[in-house]
Amino acid sequence: WATVQERKASADSARSWTARLLAKGPDKCAQKVGEEATEVCIEAAARRTKGVVTESADLLFHLMVLWASLDIDPKQVFDELARREGTSGVTEKAARPKS
Numbered sequence: 251w252a253t254v255q256e257r258k259a260s261a262d263s264a265r266s267w268t269a270r271l272l273a274k275g276p277d278k279c280a281q282k283v284g285e286e287a288t289e290v291c292i293e294a295a296a297r298r299t300k301g302v303v304t305e306s307a308d309l310l311f312h313l314m315v316l317w318a319s320l321d322i323d324p325k326q327v328f329d330e331l332a333r334r335e336g337t338s339g340v341t342e343k344a345a346r347p348k349s
């Protein structure tokens with residue numbers, strides 16, 4: 251996370267893939283998260299555990315870049331997970347507003 255923040259602060263897109271991606275904005279960052287999530291699913295469906303590991307690393311990296319693009323601190327996400335701990339997924343989903 252610290253490295254992503256450093257790249258965001260430097261904004262040196264000539265030398266940093268992260269800075270280049272951040273410069274393109276949240277929409278591009280979100281697109282990359284979608285692409286990487288799809289690649290994880292493909293590797294999982296093919297039962298390629300090494301591929302799941304490497305693609306999961308890519309997914310987590312791009313998710314952190316997306317968070318940075320939206321000024322979301324990982325602590326916010328971890329706090330939300332902690333809030334949900336001990337709550338049944340069925341109960342939590344049922345409590346969501348219906349759309």
